Amino acid sequence: MRLRYFLLCILMLGATMSQSQNKQLLYDFNEVPQALLLNPGMTTNFKWYTGVPVLSGVSFQAGNSGFVSNDLFANDGIDFNTKFRDKIINGMDYKDELSGTYQIELINVGYRSKKNDRVFYSFGAYNEGDAIGYYFQDYALLAYVGNTNELNKKYDLSHLKTRGEILNVYHFGINKQVSNQLSVGFRGKVYSSFLNFNSTNNKGYFVTTEGDRNLLNATLDADIEIRTSGVFELKDAIDDQSNGSSVPGILTKRALFGGNLGLGLDLGFTYNLDDRTVLTASVLDVGFIYHSKDVRTYSLKGSASTEGLEVILPEDIINGTGQWRTFVDDLKALVPYEVESKNFVTFRSTKLYASLRRDFGKQIGSLKDCYCTSSVGGNSNGSIFKNSYGAQLYAINRPRGPQVALTAFYQHRLGNFMSLKSTYTIDKYSFANLGLGASIQAGPVNMYLMTDNLIGYTNLANSKYASFQFGINIISWGKN
Amino acid sequence: MKNSPNLFYFFWLLTILACSDAQNFDQAKDLEVITEATGPMVYLETTEDLINTTGGVSQNIDFNGFNVDLFADRVISGSIIFQLENSTSKQLDIRIDFLDEGGNTLDFELFSLNPAPPTVISDYEVFYGPPSGKSIDILKNTSSFQISILNNSGNTSVSSLPDPKLIFRSSASFKLRVLE
Numbered sequence: 001m002r003l004r005y006f007l008l009c010i011l012m013l014g015a016t017m018s019q020s021q022n023k024q025l026l027y028d029f030n031e032v033p034q035a036l037l038l039n040p041g042m043t044t045n046f047k048w049y050t051g052v053p054v055l056s057g058v059s060f061q062a063g064n065s066g067f068v069s070n071d072l073f074a075n076d077g078i079d080f081n082t083k084f085r086d087k088i089i090n091g092m093d094y095k096d097e098l099s100g101t102y103q104i105e106l107i108n109v110g111y112r113s114k115k116n117d118r119v120f121y122s123f124g125a126y127n128e129g130d131a132i133g134y135y136f137q138d139y140a141l142l143a144y145v146g147n148t149n150e151l152n153k154k155y156d157l158s159h160l161k162t163r164g165e166i167l168n169v170y171h172f173g174i175n176k177q178v179s180n181q182l183s184v185g186f187r188g189k190v191y192s193s194f195l196n197f198n199s200t201n202n203k204g205y206f207v208t209t210e211g212d213r214n215l216l217n218a219t220l221d222a223d224i225e226i227r228t229s230g231v232f233e234l235k236d237a238i239d240d241q242s243n244g245s246s247v248p249g250i251l252t253k254r255a256l257f258g259g260n261l262g263l264g265l266d267l268g269f270t271y272n273l274d275d276r277t278v279l280t281a282s283v284l285d286v287g288f289i290y291h292s293k294d295v296r297t298y299s300l301k302g303s304a305s306t307e308g309l310e311v312i313l314p315e316d317i318i319n320g321t322g323q324w325r326t327f328v329d330d331l332k333a334l335v336p337y338e339v340e341s342k343n344f345v346t347f348r349s350t351k352l353y354a355s356l357r358r359d360f361g362k363q364i365g366s367l368k369d370c371y372c373t374s375s376v377g378g379n380s381n382g383s384i385f386k387n388s389y390g391a392q393l394y395a396i397n398r399p400r401g402p403q404v405a406l407t408a409f410y411q412h413r414l415g416n417f418m419s420l421k422s423t424y425t426i427d428k429y430s431f432a433n434l435g436l437g438a439s440i441q442a443g444p445v446n447m448y449l450m451t452d453n454l455i456g457y458t459n460l461a462n463s464k465y466a467s468f469q470f471g472i473n474i475i476s477w478g479k480n
Numbered sequence: 481m482k483n484s485p486n487l488f489y490f491f492w493l494l495t496i497l498a499c500s501d502a503q504n505f506d507q508a509k510d511l512e513v514i515t516e517a518t519g520p521m522v523y524l525e526t527t528e529d530l531i532n533t534t535g536g537v538s539q540n541i542d543f544n545g546f547n548v549d550l551f552a553d554r555v556i557s558g559s560i561i562f563q564l565e566n567s568t569s570k571q572l573d574i575r576i577d578f579l580d581e582g583g584n585t586l587d588f589e590l591f592s593l594n595p596a597p598p599t600v601i602s603d604y605e606v607f608y609g610p611p612s613g614k615s616i617d618i619l620k621n622t623s624s625f626q627i628s629i630l631n632n633s634g635n636t637s638v639s640s641l642p643d644p645k646l647i648f649r650s651s652a653s654f655k656l657r658v659l660e
Contacts, residue, residue, distance in 0.1 A: 073503040080507040146516035148653045214523040215563060215651040308520030308650070311541055314530045324542035460500040 021101050021130065021351060022394045023059065023422050024407040025437035025450040028280055028355050031419045032439050033110055033473050034447045036122055038186030038353060039282035040173045041268030044120045047476040048111040049446070056471045057105030057126065061452070063465030064093035066135060069460040089144050092135045094159045095400065099132030105471065106168075118177040122187075125171070127255075130349065131164030134400060147208045154205040157222055161399045163198035165346070166349070167191050173266070185269040185282075191262035191289050193349070194254045195230035198346055200399040202268060214307035221303040222335055227344050228298075229260050229291035262289030264348055275383065276388050281354040292343040302335035352395040361386035364413060386413055392423075403427065417441045425452075430465065437469075446473040513659035514556065521560065521650040524627055528644040529570040532636065536628040540579075547620040551656070555616060557609025558654030564616070565647040566593040569639040570631050572646060577626035578618055585626075587618045588630045593646075596639055609655075 028042065029035045033049045034057045036042050051057060071087040072080070103126055110122035138155040147153065173187035204222040211217040237247050251257070264287020270280045309327045316323075364384040392407040405427040413419045423435040430453070437450030449470045456463030509597065526537050566572060573589040594600050607613030629646060638644070 070501055071501055073505050073507060075502050075504045080510040080513055080569055082657075143492040143515055143658050146514055146518070146656075147548060148516035148518040158556060208518060211520055211523075211649075213525075213647075213649075214520045215561060215649045216518065218519050293517060306520065307523055309522045311522070311524040313524070313526035313537060313539065317530075317539065321542055324544045372496070458499060461503055462501070 019347065021061065021396055022405050022425070023450075023469065024392055024394060024405070024409070024425055024447075025421055025435045025452065026238065027353050027392060027394075028357060028413075029419070029421055029437065029439060029448075030082040030294070031441065032446065032471070033122070033475065034109065034448075034471055036107070036110065036173065036175065036185070037126075037171075037187075037266075038284065039107075039268035039270070039280055040175055040187040040266050041183050041270050041282060042175065042280070043177075043183050043187065043278075044110075044112075044175050045269050045477055046110055046112065046120065049109070049473050049475040051105055051108035051124070052472040052474070053107055054104060056108045056473050057103065057469070058471060059467070059469035060102045061465075061467035063453075063463075063467075065464065066096035066463050068464055070459075074461065085144070089140060091139065094135055094156070094397070096135040097132060097398075098134060098162070099130075101128070101130040103128045106475070120175040121173070122175070123172040125168060127162075127166070127168050129163070129166040132398060133162035133164075134159065136160050142206070147206075151216075152207065152209055154207045157204040157206065157224055158202050160201050160202050160224065160476055162367040163196075163346070163399060165198075165289075166194040166195075167197040167259070168194070169264075170257075171266075179230070180428075181272045185266075185268045188267035189264040189285070189287060190257070191264060191287065192254060192257050193230060193260040193262065193289050193291065194251065195228070195234065196289070196291060196346060197226070199224070199226040199229045199230065201225065205217070205369065211307040213310075217305060217307050219303075219305040222300045224300045226298045227291075227346075228295065229295045229344075230254065230297060231294065233294040236389070260289055260291040260293050260295075262346075262348075263287055268353075276359040278359070278390075279355070280357070282352070284351040284353070285348040286350050288350045289346050289348070291346065295341050295343055297340045297342050298338070299340070300335060300337050304331050304334035306331060351396050353392065355392040357388050357390035359385035359388045364416065367389055384413065384416075387411065392410055421450075423452075433465070441475070444474050444476060446475045447459040482652040492644070511659060512657070515656050515658050516653065517656055518651065518653040520577045521542055521652045523650070524647070524648040525645050526629065528570070528639055528646075531568060531570055531629065531631050531646070533535070533639075535635055536631045538628050539629075540629070541625045541627065541647070544623055546622050551654075552620040553639065554656040555609070555620070556653075556655040556657055556660070557607070557611075557613060557616060558619075558652060559605050559607045559613070560593070560650060560652045562604045563647075564591055564593055564600075564602050564604075565645075565649070567596045567639060567641045568644040568646055569595050569637040570633040570646075571595045573630040573632060574642055574646075574648070575626075575628040577628070580621045580624045581623045583624075586621055587614065595633060595637075596641055596644065599641060 023038055026032060026035050028039040030043050033046060067087045072083050082300055105124060105126040108124035110120060118168045136159045136161045142155050170190045171187050173185060177183045179180045186238040202224045206220050209217045234247060234250055237250055256378035264285050266282060266284045268282030270278060272278055285435060309323055364386055388411040390409055392409060394405040396400050407423050407425040409421055409423045411421040417440060419439045425433040432455055433452060434454045435452040436454060439446060451465040453463060453465045456466055522541060530537060564574060572593045575588055577588045578586045580586050589606060591604060608619055609616035627648060
């Protein structure tokens with residue numbers, strides 16, 4: 001029973017989105033400080049800001065590229081096994097993704113340099129979890145259908161492709177307005193990993209064919225590796241509370257640089273092509289984590305082909321016993337299963353954003369000479385227009401290669417106190433993803449709320465994707 | 481500021497309007513995963529010379545593939561295919577005993593083969609488990625086979641075929657419960 005729920009949880013959790021981690025609503029939303037985390041080279045007109053701890057940036061995204069909840073759990077009277085076979089086993093393929101992500105800001109502070117008002121510093125920490133798994137199609141077929149009627153079918157072992165992690169990220173960013181046309185930014189990051197698992201470079205196959213001597217031949221050619229870090233110390237602490245290791249203690253240690261550590265950086269820029277046209281781009285999480293603590297690697301590597309237990313007489317006539325043990329040992333020697341503790345490096349999922357924005361409509365005001373505390377947004381000239389539209393590109397590197405999403409957006413500003421952004425995003429999974437985000441400036445208090453895939457809200461059971469993000473900040477605007 | 485409440489009304493409305501068809505997650509309890517696995521089992525060959533020399537052959541073969549927990553706890557039903565090929569000049573009776581750990585016979589199969597030429601190839605399929613097969617417990621408790629070849633044609637005749645042998649081939653196919 002537990003195995004069944006585990007399988008379902010994997011499928012449900014995993015079945016997530018290409019859009020995973022795409023924050024198209026927040027990107028280039030200059031009124032919200034958290035947009036600096038998506039483009040450290042964003043135009044900034046903050047004097048300073050501080051996020052409300054833990055509430056300044058909360059985001060969650062989940063979805064499913066292969067099926068919707070209704071496919072399996074609708075009260076439709078159809079046998080669950082029939083639905084499972086049709087929608088999962090026969091309905092998904094190895095390209096369907098299984099993923100999800102969340103991010104919770106712990107601290108986020110930004111302030112303008114007193115020596116140079118064109119320089120803005122920001123720093124903070126956030127906790128992030130991210131997992132992706134692709135539907136392990138051939139493994140599922142082998143487990144669900146079997147090989148009896150599938151002679152000569154090569155079950156592809158590369159279909160096991162997954163990775164996930166939970167980590168704290170400590171960051172410090174510098175944003176500089178180089179000229180009226182150009183702002184650039186850099187953010188350095190230190191990663192402190194709580195736990196990590198990954199298995200992304202598997203190869204090999206399993207096949208059953210007609211035998212040369214016996215009726216059948218079974219061949220396993222495997223190069224499979226699953227690497228973990230930070231898992232077993234936690235598991236042991238949970239299993240055995242009496243051994244002195246407490247889960248909160250372990251987590252606290254890992255949160256404060258006691259986990260596996262890594263380094264990364266973000267880069268970005270904003271460039272004004274003219275008074276009303278803005279080009280932006282950023283690359284995020286170019287980095288790695290070196291795993292040396294609580295590491296474990298499971299591997300199955302080798303090649304073996306067998307036609308069963310073979311007895312050739314008269315040569316084997318004296319071997320009355322032990323054939324089975326020898327047979328099994330020989331196979332194990334050819335395809336050894338090993339558990340090792342060896343260090344490894346993981347690279348983060350690097351993200352790329354780019355946008356082209358065109359401002360139009362009435363100019364709300366200019367921050368160029370205004371050090372007031374209520375004007376928001378604007379381009380590098382400090383100009384703010386009532387409306388903007390444009391397009392954004394998002395790409396993320398994934399185990400099966402880059403995934404790309406294209407977004408068209410329209411942003412409307414209601415004075416200096418509210419800004420609304422709507423998006424329409426397409427990728428290979430969805431052509432109907434509408435999003436809406438809003439930022440409100442109530443005195444020094446900034447609140448934002450953004451949600452994606454609005455159409456999905458009309459029937460969540462039929463939705464493959466849902467996401468939201470919200471936060472509260474205290475902001476002082478102006479350059480002095 | 482007068483517009484800010486409108487924004488939250490919108491998201492509140494969104495939340496209120498967010499609908500979902502009724503879902504019954506208890507259906508997951510009904511999930512059964514039963515696979516059909518197949519693979520080679522045992523291959524045995526013996527020369528006509530050996531049969532002539534010994535008058536018959538009896539060979540014990542360890543086979544713990546069926547009594548390991550991974551198999552025994554999950555098997556529902558299945559079948560074993562035996563293929564016997566006789567190119568010797570002998571009329572042979574083949575007996576396969578399924579033996580438990582103590583060497584006791586749990587079950588046996590008997591096959592009879594005519595002498596070559598021509599080479600005789602005979603297939604036999606034996607079913608186990610429901611609906612009408614032999615008891616699956618026979619396999620679950622089997623830890624070795626005793627293959628006995630009884631020569632009914634004396635020990636002097638020699639087949640006119642090249643490299644005369646008795647060949648025993650086998651494979652097995654089973655329904656296994658992966659999830660329960």
